[in-house]
Amino acid sequence: MPGLWTTKPRRWCNVTDAQDVVRLASDEGAPAPEHTIAHAEPVAAATPTRPIKNVMKIQHRQSERHVLAVTVDNEAGILAKIAGLFTARGYNIDSLTVADISEDHAVSRITIVTNGPPPVIDQITAQLERLVPVHKVVDLTEAGPHVERELALVKVAGKGEHRVEALRLAGVFRAKVVDTTTESFVFELTGAPEKIDRFISLMRELGLVEVGRTGIVGMMRGAKGS
Numbered sequence: 001m002p003g004l005w006t007t008k009p010r011r012w013c014n015v016t017d018a019q020d021v022v023r024l025a026s027d028e029g030a031p032a033p034e035h036t037i038a039h040a041e042p043v044a045a046a047t048p049t050r051p052i053k054n055v056m057k058i059q060h061r062q063s064e065r066h067v068l069a070v071t072v073d074n075e076a077g078i079l080a081k082i083a084g085l086f087t088a089r090g091y092n093i094d095s096l097t098v099a100d101i102s103e104d105h106a107v108s109r110i111t112i113v114t115n116g117p118p119p120v121i122d123q124i125t126a127q128l129e130r131l132v133p134v135h136k137v138v139d140l141t142e143a144g145p146h147v148e149r150e151l152a153l154v155k156v157a158g159k160g161e162h163r164v165e166a167l168r169l170a171g172v173f174r175a176k177v178v179d180t181t182t183e184s185f186v187f188e189l190t191g192a193p194e195k196i197d198r199f200i201s202l203m204r205e206l207g208l209v210e211v212g213r214t215g216i217v218g219m220m221r222g223a224k225g226s
Contacts, residue, residue, distance in 0.1 A: 065115045066141040067218045073133040074108040095215040138226045145221040151214045157184040158207035166206045
């Protein structure tokens with residue numbers, strides 16, 4: 001068939017196109033050029049010759065609970081500065097207590113319970129130390145053995161067996177009755193946070209009405225101060 005083939009070889013993009021041309025040439029009675037099939041093999045995908053480097057590795061570090069004792073000047077706005085530092089950087093505060101500890105009421109002690117991976121805790125400590133009113137920051141969890149205590153007021157209302165059982169459990173946990181009526185008790189309980197959590201859990205089954213907790217205070221064991 002005139003004009004079907006050109007003198008210049010053609011490359012076909014795939015096997016299917018080449019087969020179509022061969023079929024068309026056969027139908028028309030024209031010979032198919034040899035180069036038509038020769039270049040019909042699919043091109044293999046290129047493979048990388050170098051290994052991929054600098055692959056990012058994400059490490060998930062376990063969060064840890066830490067108790068920080070912060071000694072500060074007893075001045076207006078210091079608590080807001082510390083709370084703002086945590087809020088601005090997305091740090092979590094599980095518990096916070098503050099009170100003056102000096103005779104002239106010039107110095108206060110703030111106890112903060114927070115949690116996070118070790119690098120985050122180190123960053124929190126460093127940033128607290130840079131605040132102007134802060135005298136000292138001690139991580140009691142890292143410093144060594146220490147004592148943690150919390151005070152809670154727990155109100156329970158009930159009659160009959162529930163009232164008797166609430167009073168019995170209060171004796172087991174060494175909780176004091178600081179207020180009582182014919183239908184309710186208010187217990188005062190001090191101890192480790194786990195002890196208070198357990199007592200509150202038991203009181204829920206006996207008519208728990210209200211709970212107030214002070215937050216944790218901590219101190220190093222032994223003669224050395226923090």
